[in-house]
Structures are given as C-alpha cells and as structure tokens.
Amino acid sequence: MTAALDGLLGRMTMYRLTLTLLLILTVEALILSVAGLLAFTPAEIGGTLVAAVGGTIIGTRLMALILRLRPHSESSLITGLILFLIMFPSGTGAGLGGILAAGVAAGASKFLLAVRGRHVFNPAATGAVVASLLGVGVAGWWVANAYMLPVVVVGGALLLYRTRKLSMAAVFLVVAVGILLYGLVQNGMMPGAGLQLILTSYPVLFLLGFMMTEPLTLPPLRWQQWLVAAVVGVVVALQPSIGPVFLGPEFALVLGNAVAFALGQRRGVRLSFAGRRQLTPTSTELVFDTERPVRFRAGQYMELDLPHRGADGRGSRRVFSITSPPQRRTAVTFGLRTAEPGSSFKNALLDLPDNARITGTLVGGDFHLPRDPAVPLLLVAGGIGVTPFISQLRDLAERGERRDVVLVYAVRSEQEIAFRDELTGLATRVVLFMPTSGDAPALPGGWILAGAEPTADSLLAVVPDLPRRKVFISGSPSFIGRLRAEVRTAGVSRVRTDAFLGY
Structure with a gap:
C-alpha cells in the first residue's frame, strides 16, 4: 500500500497536492454553509474567499511587478485559500477590507520578509498577524470544526507523509495536545471528552498538516524540526498574551519560523x-x-x-x-x-x-551513515538515486575507513550505470539489478547481476545476512515505497530513506 501511495503522491508536486487538498476543503466549506451546518452564511463564506485569495494575488503580483520577478500562481492560491480558512469570515465592508489587507500582507511578505529569495515566515500566518496587529482583522481558525475534521485529517496526513515529517508531527502533537489535555482535565473534563474537544475545536491538525509542512520555512535537520515543532506546540497550547495581543496559532507559527531561520544556514x-x-x-x-x-x-x-x-x-x-x-x-x-x-x-x-x-x-538532510564503523550496511539505489551514496563512499575512501558495505543498484539498462568506473575503483561490492535480453552484459569484477528487479527473495539470495544490516534506500518515491516493502519482507525492521519530493 505504501508503494502505491508513494507512486501516486510522487507524480504530484507539493504545490499541486497542497492546492488540491485546499480546494477540496473550500468546496466542502461552501456546501456546509449552504446546508446551514456552519455558523457563517454563504455570502460571508464567499466574500471571505474572494477577499483572501484576491488580496493575496494583489500583494504577490504587485511586489513581483516592482521587483521584476515572476509570481508563482499556485503558491499565491495556496496562501489565499489558507487565509480564507483561518480568517474570521465577515459580510461587512470593513471586515472584508481587513481580510483583503491580510491577503495583501501575506503576498507581499514573500518578497519583503525574504533572505536570498527564500521567505522567512509562513505567508498566510504573516498576513493574519499583520491584520491582527493593525486591528483590521482577526484569525478565527474556523476550519477547526467537526464537519471538516475528516478532510483535514486525511489531507494533513497526506502532506506529512509526502514531506516525510511524521516524526515532527509526533513531537508537535505530543506537546500541544498533551498540554491542552492536561489543562482541560485539571478543570474537570474527562480525558476522552477533552481530546474530542481539542480535535474538533482547536486548529492543531490544520496548522500542523497544511502550514507547518511548508518546506521553505523549515530548518534543514530533523532535530531542528523537532525543536521548532515543540516551540510552536507550547505557544499554541499555552495561548499566552503580550499586553493586549493574544498570541494565537498564527503568532505561534511565525515564532517557530523565526526559530527555524535562526537554526538554519543564514549565509549563502x-x-x-x-x-x-x-x-x-x-x-x-x-x-x-x-x-x-x-x-x-x-x-x-x-x-x-x-x-x-x-x-x-x-x-x-x-x-x-x-x-x-x-x-x-x-x-x-x-x-x-x-x-x-x-x-x-x-x-x-x-x-x-x-x-x-x-x-x-x-x-x-539527515541521510547519514551510522558513525559506528562496525555496523554492516546495505545501500539501495534506484537510477540517479545513487548520488548520496557516491558522496558517502567517497568520504569513506578519503578517511581510509573500511566498512562492510553492499550497494544494491537498480537501473533500466547497462548504459544507465552511473559512476561505474569509480565504484570499481572504490572496490565497492555491487549487486546490480537490470532487465536483460540475450547475453549477460560484461560487468566489472566482483559485481553480481542478480535479476531484473530487486525483491525480498532475490535480495536474500545475494545478501543472506540482509536482516542484520542497516538499510538505506535512495531514489524516486515510487522506488523507495516498493523497495522498503521488499526489504521489510526480507526481515529488515528499520529502513532509512532519502527521496527528493520537490516543493
């Protein structure tokens, strides 16, 4: 199942996947409003949608025109739709004007609050913060309701899975939900009822799945992402105030973005x-x-x-x-x-x-070999996915470190074997998987041609001690999903993966 999911998600850019899920939420919101299942009229929902998306497009295109840059249409729509789902809907001119201002601020922030072309703060959260500080609008996070919860859960889970941020999600949920639930129980609520209230009334799941997964505002290393998740979770759960300013989820995310920027590489x-x-x-x-x-x-x-x-x-x-x-x-x-x-x-x-x-x-990136040289390794590469392993093997050679390493390399043809001479010079033990017809190809000494496709049985046939090896897999999302299932069938419990998933 994971292989099929990886293959499906791998065919879509992160922009397209996020936009699709947000459009589904938007259509659902309009239907719920017409059916009278939301606290807002269709006119308020429709007006808020137009103001949020329109303001974001205006802010983005205006700054792009001034700076002579090409605006990113999908990114603008994503930001506008997130704003639509978090700003308190309004049917008045003043209210819609505030939402429009939040959209303009959100679009402009991608250019004004950016370093080396990379925006520092989540644009939608920034727009909500600006509107709140100016007193022209407020983030109501109305997307957190029982009717929209199933789509938020499924959509957020897909985005977290696609970006490989499940461990970050676990940290955030443990911190945020843990603190919130503790407070509710202390006030006399039963744990089950408290958890239900959190999931249906607090925007923790939407914030996590649709906003915290933005790659451009995350720090590069896993432990740094965990730290940012913990910071955002604490602020969301404690709901502090500074003077008259209530630090809602949008402030928590902006604060987390600042921590992420401080942790990341700030010099080009x-x-x-x-x-x-x-x-x-x-x-x-x-x-x-x-x-x-x-x-x-x-x-x-x-x-x-x-x-x-x-x-x-x-x-x-x-x-x-x-x-x-x-x-x-x-x-x-x-x-x-x-x-x-x-x-x-x-x-x-x-x-x-x-x-x-x-x-x-x-x-x-955290795709590192273990520091202990005694750990036996199996490196599995699909096509150009061999690139991180080349850096690792070159590193071992430079340090003169001998390790028990087997490289499983899957290619479509003999002509697609990259770094062939170098792998031979590094004396790497290579198990090649490649479709063949007719005579077997001439391979370097020590290489093994093990079949057309790596499977649990074929891997165990050439690497009998596979279950005791630490396995690393690199390649396309579909390749990783397929091979992860095969090595687990072969008896491997933990697998490290590396896939370029795009933005």
Whole structure:
C-alpha cells in the first residue's frame, strides 16, 4: 500500500497536492454553509474567499511587478485559500477590507520578509498577524470544526507523509495536545471528552498538516524540526498574551519560523560553475568551485538558487544531492537526471557558461551513515538515486575507513550505470539489478547481476545476512515505497530513506 501511495503522491508536486487538498476543503466549506451546518452564511463564506485569495494575488503580483520577478500562481492560491480558512469570515465592508489587507500582507511578505529569495515566515500566518496587529482583522481558525475534521485529517496526513515529517508531527502533537489535555482535565473534563474537544475545536491538525509542512520555512535537520515543532506546540497550547495581543496559532507559527531561520544556514554559498561530465545518456554531474570551504556531511543535499528568464511555475530554487566528499573543500559536485522534459531551472543550470555564479541557499538532510564503523550496511539505489551514496563512499575512501558495505543498484539498462568506473575503483561490492535480453552484459569484477528487479527473495539470495544490516534506500518515491516493502519482507525492521519530493 505504501508503494502505491508513494507512486501516486510522487507524480504530484507539493504545490499541486497542497492546492488540491485546499480546494477540496473550500468546496466542502461552501456546501456546509449552504446546508446551514456552519455558523457563517454563504455570502460571508464567499466574500471571505474572494477577499483572501484576491488580496493575496494583489500583494504577490504587485511586489513581483516592482521587483521584476515572476509570481508563482499556485503558491499565491495556496496562501489565499489558507487565509480564507483561518480568517474570521465577515459580510461587512470593513471586515472584508481587513481580510483583503491580510491577503495583501501575506503576498507581499514573500518578497519583503525574504533572505536570498527564500521567505522567512509562513505567508498566510504573516498576513493574519499583520491584520491582527493593525486591528483590521482577526484569525478565527474556523476550519477547526467537526464537519471538516475528516478532510483535514486525511489531507494533513497526506502532506506529512509526502514531506516525510511524521516524526515532527509526533513531537508537535505530543506537546500541544498533551498540554491542552492536561489543562482541560485539571478543570474537570474527562480525558476522552477533552481530546474530542481539542480535535474538533482547536486548529492543531490544520496548522500542523497544511502550514507547518511548508518546506521553505523549515530548518534543514530533523532535530531542528523537532525543536521548532515543540516551540510552536507550547505557544499554541499555552495561548499566552503580550499586553493586549493574544498570541494565537498564527503568532505561534511565525515564532517557530523565526526559530527555524535562526537554526538554519543564514549565509549563502557562492558557487562558480567549473564544468560538467556526462554520467549516463540521461544523467550529468556538475562541478562548482566555492569561494569558501563548504561544510556538510556525506549524504546531504544543497538547495541551489538560480534566477533566470522565463522561470516556470517550479521557481528558481531546486534541491540536489551532493556527490563530492566533505574533504573536498574547494569544490562541490551534484548529480542530476537530465532525460525527462526539463524544468526551466534545470535547463538554465545545464546551460551555464564557464565561471557563471550561482548561490547555494541551504545545506541540509539527515541521510547519514551510522558513525559506528562496525555496523554492516546495505545501500539501495534506484537510477540517479545513487548520488548520496557516491558522496558517502567517497568520504569513506578519503578517511581510509573500511566498512562492510553492499550497494544494491537498480537501473533500466547497462548504459544507465552511473559512476561505474569509480565504484570499481572504490572496490565497492555491487549487486546490480537490470532487465536483460540475450547475453549477460560484461560487468566489472566482483559485481553480481542478480535479476531484473530487486525483491525480498532475490535480495536474500545475494545478501543472506540482509536482516542484520542497516538499510538505506535512495531514489524516486515510487522506488523507495516498493523497495522498503521488499526489504521489510526480507526481515529488515528499520529502513532509512532519502527521496527528493520537490516543493
């Protein structure tokens, strides 16, 4: 089931998935209002929708026009719909004007409160905070109601699963729900009734699934995300006030965003394009010189920022796994797939002239090998998913560290084997899975051709001690879902995964 879910979600960008789920919530809200199941009339719901979305589009396009940048339409709609679901609906001119102002502030904040092209604060939360501080509007978080709860739960769960933020969600829920439930029980409410009240009346699930999962405002490391989740959870649950200002969930998220920014890498990495080499007919490795040494751990990624003409809806930032070892301090390399119809970003990246300058805005990721060299490892790569493992294997070679490592490498054809000569030089034990017809291909000494597709049985046949190995899987979401199920069937209890899921 997880493989099918990974395959389905992997075909949608995060923007498209989030927008789809928000549109479903919006349609549901309109239907509930018409049916008289919400406390707001259809006119109030409709007016609030137009004001929130319209204001966000105005703020976004105005700032984009001033700064001569291309606005991101899907992002604007997402922000506007979130505002619609959290701002207190109104049918008056003044009320709708306040919601419109919140939308304008939300759209503008993506440009005004940004560092290196990356906005620091969640735009919808920022718009609600600005409206509250100006006294023109208030966030009512009316999306938290019993009728909309099922869609919020399912939608939030899909977003958390897609972004691999389930552990962050657990921290937030334990902290926020724990504190809220303790307070209700102390006031005489039964635990079951208290939990029901929290889930149907407090916006913890919507805040978590639809707003805290925004990749651009999260810190890069898992423990940092846990810390931010705990901070937001405490503020949401305690509901403090500073003078006359009540710190609602929107203030809690903005505070969490500030903590995330403080934890993240705040200085850009200046990169100078130094060359490229063709890895396979469908993949390339790019080389960049660095002005200053770049600190990272093998297996991490870097977000690249490349403003360019004609940028499409995916924007000017993309994440790529680093293939160079950490010891190579004056240059950094990235491997990427180039066969499919390219985005405007990838086309611009591949067309860079020599010595062209770009910026690395973020180094992050927790896809690390265990520090204990005695732990036996199984690395499973699908296609260009081998890139983080190349960095890790290069790192081991640089440090002269010998480990019990088996690389399971699944490719579509012999021509798609990337880093073939280097893997041979590193004396890596490679188990290759590849469809064949006719004679078996000529492989380097020590390599094993184990079949067309890795399955539990075929993996155990070539790696009998698989259940005692620590397993790492890298590749597309569908590949990861399929292989995770196979290695678990083979007896592996815990699997670490690394997938580029996009924004």
